[in-house]
Amino acid sequence: MRPIATTRAATGTETGKLAVWWVLASEVVIFGGLLASYVMFRLGHPEWADAAAVTNTHIGAFNTFVLLTSSLTAVLAHQAAERGDGKSAAKFLYFTIGGAAVFIGVKTYEWWYEISHGYTITSNGFWAFYYTAAGLHAFHVIAGAIIMAFVARDAAKNLELHRVELIGIYWHFVDIVWIFLFPLLYIAK
Amino acid sequence: MVEPAVDLTHGHAHDDHAHHGPQGWLKYLWSTDHKVIAMQYMFTGMFMALVGGFMAYVFRMQLAFPDISVPGWGGVVSMGEYNSLVTNHGTIMIFWVAMPVLLAAFGNYLIPLMVGADDMVFPKINRLSFQVFFVSTIVILASLFVEGGGFAGAWTAYPPLSADATYNLTPLGSTLWVIGVGLEFVAFLLGGINFITTLMNSRAPGMRAFDVPLVVWMIVVASILFMLSVGPLLAGAIMLVFDQTIGTGFYNPATGGDPILWQHLFWFFGHPEVYVVLLPAMGVVIEIITTFARKKVFGYRIVIFTVVATGVLSFFVWAHHQFIAGIDPRMANIFTITTLLISVPIAELCFVYIATLYGGSIRLTTPMLWALAFVAEFLIGGVTGIFLGAAGADIYFHDTYFVLAHFHYTFFPIAIIGTYAAFTYWFPKMFGKMMDDRLGKWHFWLTIIPFNMIFIPLFVLGMGGQHRRISNYSSFSELAGDGFQSVRIFATISLLIMLAAQLIFFYNCWKSWRSGPKAPKNPWKANSLEWTTESPPPHGNWRPDRMPVVYRGPYEYSVPDREEDYWPQNEPDGAPLQVVDPDAGEQGR
């Protein structure tokens, strides 16, 4: 039985949505701290540009495209859920998960390539940030995809459809973090 | 550690919860009831307070009687052990005592009861929060016993010392320390989401934002502060663990890193953190003062606005811990300004508390004594912060015992005095028994007097130039004299008295719980909603068809032209007490 507390909405906004926004607020400062540190270091170390030049902008751009597309399907899933169409909401969520899988796959290849060419996390400061920031982001992608799988499973049965929107908000956040990471790690050379 | 919670809450909270899931004591570990989770946090915190207190005992014995075998420790405290004891004393007292008890235990216990809800909005996340916290507790305790000993680089963990085992000599201990603290942060993030959303969305029908008891406001503002400040440090902790374990060089100047980065990340969190623990204690104290002075708060909204102002300002003062740490000296000026400015809202809070007493009808019960002592003692801690905030004076005071005494005069009132205030005030509600007031007063005086006798001398030592984190002052000719040593001995003996006095407290708890008089619903004649249900409250807090409805703010004491000098929040105007709207609780969605 659900507590009565869960069914109230004194602010007029669904509790789950409030919670997601607060989660994101605390996530923003995690990435904010990491990226601010990176930017400070980068400004102090012009020579890091040499290391940044090694990163593969094309792969990065492709992954950006994949994530943006997956965000689009997340939006479509939300729209379907609004219509009460759990089946297609689930379908779009599975698309999004597919996008996540492609993203991680590409990332794995990219890292494997870089590591096998001797650019490891201990090589220098740039690479340390590169692997840490992208790794933390990838961790969020994987975690988000797993949660999304549960949401999709329920949605297919037309259960807990409001969660489709919540996981969508989270997914946009993961996307936006990458939008910051891509120029900082790949484009700035 | 959790087991005591089992016994004490047994039978009341959980009869109707037993059908599914694991049986026996495991059932309590898996309970989602906010009151059970509160107890779990509280007893874990109480246990850790004993651990932290024991550590203080051991290293204070070493300071008073250098290089003798400390009874109970089983030997002489070596220099490495000393550092490790101090480090873990600080870490445990802040992260495993002050936060779990004031924020998590009382937050969990009070928020749903005070806003008139039957539970937190996400009971399972709440349970997960405690479970993560429990794991973190095991990690930090385990870190004390690994090879090389517990981490010994101070609770601030400045690299390169903390980042490199060749410097700190505790390879495993330092990594477990970071992981333990990191897990603890995650636990409080999970808990904080519940606190914030429960206040926002699950208030009883009729309860507007300004009808919420101040303690709830303060716990929630504290949770928000925590949430918005801890992120950078979590990122920093990841970098620190990588430096320790896989040899990255984020904080290593030799590879282009910067040790000062950590200090910024740490204190950007660290200063808001002190208000994270301060605010819940402040909230507890104002609840108690209003109840026992039978007075309305002098300026409810002023309090909320100043608390928010303090919260905002607290994000801009962090570098006052780094005045002489090699930051740009021009920055010190900016942080001197912000640091001194923060005295304004805090002073305002103190003035409001004092003004609330004016015209009151003050009853000096045990909880009231603790609450008043909080104000009196915290003022000492607060004003000594001003010496440190003035950058010019901090050149001399930084890392001396003056700083140490300053923050014990803030932390002790918060974590010990505030906790005892809250504990004795809500004991009847939590355990359904009244506490013995006479024993309570003995415990109070035998804690407060020795407390001052411990820490006032430490101010004097600090002014004499005695630095922190030094196990034996015999290397420093200016500090090795008998005069200094007798002050150290005086402080340690006072500590022994205080520790002994805690036995009174535990005896009182045990005795009252076993054979104290049964507590009525509202023993203090207070207004807020937790006093409108049974002591202790049943699972779900109120009968589902009797959820409270709110008609006014929580501080309507001594309203003229009323017979009673209190006016519970759920009592409709003009009507007698028991009327409750049966449809209450169904709102929204």
Place this chain on the structure above:
Amino acid sequence: MNSFFEFFRFEGFDPLIEVASSYAADIDGLIWLVLLVVGFWFLVAEGVFFWFILKFRAQPGRRADYIDGKNKKHKRWITVPHLLVLGFDVLIIVVSFNVWYKIKMDLPENPDCHVRVIGQQWAWTFQHAGADCELDTADDIFTVDELHVENNKVYHFELQATDVLHSFSVPVWRIKQDAIPGRSITGWFQPTEIGEFDVQCAEICGFGHSVMAAQVMVEDAETHAAWVAENTPVTEVAEAAVEGSAAAPAPAGMEDR
């Protein structure tokens, strides 16, 4: 000016801290000022607080007043002190600025002499400039845990660390500055009292932090000159030492980021 700490002297215990540098008295003066300001507020706050507690104890038949602090007349009791506190804050800030500026920002030009201070786990190395008062020349004198300076001379110091953070603290001079590996921090002092004083390491630096002590020997001109003359190394040895030092504690390019 009298030392602030005189105040806290009592029988058998003497935390009186000597004023032994040109700016120590400035810091003491600032501490005095803060003590007066916050001491005043502290006494007022505590006084009113206890007075209220005594005056408004519960009495049978008397009921508490109903004051919500909302009307202007009542609010004044909060807003006026609050503005006053703000004013006092500004006073403290201004004085603190002056002290801070003098000690940490305004490096006196043309110092009489230089010294390099190097912290490492768990000892202090002092590189004295020698007779020519220039660092990194052949006549530099290296000592461990013993700093020799001449009274009343203005010194610039360069503070470095080789492993972890340390902090160079001489209580009688009221000086304290963290030493950071990879950086070289410049500061100054001017001793004004002859004698031997403690140097403490004020930043935890590992196992031996408790024993990372050193001494400063403040000497009059003759004694100091004699000490320099006696300890100036013979040239070949000195050159080797200079090379060694230039390589170890301060690699090129790491001075400032």
